[in-house]
């Protein structure tokens with residue numbers, strides 16, 4: 001809630017500043033806006049670049065476009081900026097960073113690239129992954145130096161599938177740190193952001209070059225945003241569109257809830273497809289393994305998994321390596337009794353984790369009846385009707401593995417921490433649809449490619465709306481890296 005309060009203050013500031021300058025007209029040097037016509041005439045505004053989507057990719061792109069001296073407008077269909085980036089953990093991977101250096105972690109661009117390719121079952125476009133890996137460090141430095149994002153200086157996360165800890169952790173452990181700072185930068189640069197303005201169609205001239213966007217504002221007025229140089233599509237994924245999920249992979253039907261914000265409905269994919277854009281990997285839909293069984297919302301409390309929590313089933317047995325890939329853990333959970341998993345941790349793990357950052361969520365989970373804190377393992381297990389004797393045996397065995405430093409059942413990577421210090425916690429978790437790996441096919445310059453294999457003139461895309469970067473499975477922390485790296489590249493390319 002604290003995050004949302006902060007972001008709403010920033011949003012309010014943006015709204016006020018836009019109205020003070022006539023809804024941002026001052027900002028587009030080339031802007032040539034007509035006054036809204038009461039006779040029903042369509043209003044037209046002219047910019048160098050139109051960015052569709054005010055999430056992390058769109059805002060990064062807009063900042064770089066404006067920084068290069070061109071005029072730009074951001075269209076956002078929701079009443080707030082941020083998209084999934086806002087509600088994300090905001091953690092992003094980069095090798096060879098100053099934080100890894102401080103922590104003495106050896107890593108390399110090559111290793112990061114290898115992990116990413118392997119994590120996506122070697123189905124990703126290697127050229128795009130190379131660009132991601134080569135530019136990850138400069139992306140995080142850009143966020144730190146140009147956008148003023150604060151990162152924890154003495155901590156890195158190691159998401160599943162990564163061979164070393166390499167995910168930088170923004171202050172507060174939330175994408176709010178990213179979006180509030182990107183939003184502030186956008187405001188300082190006088191970049192107009194049109195909220196509640198939904199892009200409905202990407203326009204082209206007679207030669208087929210993209211030259212604008214037709215959008216509709218909250219009052220139903222149509223507006224044409226002309227783009228002299230091009231359009232950047234940054235509309236995010238389609239995790240919230242049940243229809244698209246079912247169209248591209250019937251497995252992800254009503255049985256799954258979603259971690260995504262309601263605006264993630266694949267609009268950019270549909271609009272670009274109308275211009276002949278090629279799609280790639282649309283069937284690759286990722287679930288996040290540890291979400292609320294009541295709301296489907298991703299649980300940050302359950303990130304204790306990365307710091308030592310153990311995953312068991314109703315029978316009190318472990319059934320998967322806790323740091324395996326998301327798809328592996330998700331499938332494993334779904335095949336347990338009731339399709340549920342139970343994470344158990346103790347006070348040592350709690351203290352090592354960042355659980356205290358998420359106490360609002362913690363209280364909600366307790367209210368939902370999906371989390372229990374108890375003085376003994378028995379008490380916690382009974383709350384969920386978990387087989388107490390078997391669970392105690394499982395934990396006793398796991399504690400021996402912790403003493404010997406080797407998990408003989410699932411070969412858990414990283415440090416193994418014995419669960420011995422009361423109070424104990426058990427949380428009930430299910431997988432939810434989380435990320436859509438497929439989308440618009442782009443090249444290394446973020447140009448959208450058509451079905452004939454050629455770039456569509458004037459059309460660029462960045463972020464979750466694109467496909468090909470994560471193969472069949474995105475590794476944790478790679479989406480935020482992706483949106484900043486390719487958002488910035490799209491900005492550079494559209495101005496070429």
Ligand SMILES: Cc1cc2nc3c(=O)[nH]c(=O)nc-3n(C[C@H](O)[C@H](O)[C@H](O)COP(=O)(O)OP(=O)(O)OC[C@H]3O[C@@H](n4cnc5c(N)ncnc54)[C@H](O)[C@@H]3O)c2cc1C
Pocket residue numbers: 052053054055056057058075076077078080081082083084085086087088089090091092197198199200234235236237259260261263264265267268298434435462463464465476477478479480481483
């Ligand atoms: C709960 C959660 C936690 C996550 N945590 C992490 C993490 O820690 N690290 C990581 O790497 N990844 C994480 N991810 C994934 C990551 O957040 C997303 O993949 C990424 O933020 C997508 O950024 P984007 O800019 O492409 O899209 P978004 O941030 O979703 O922005 C797209 C924007 O476009 C707008 N839009 C859509 N259609 C239109 C239209 N027609 N007209 C105008 N506007 C439109 C949307 O409303 C939205 O604001 C998480 C995702 C979720 C849901």
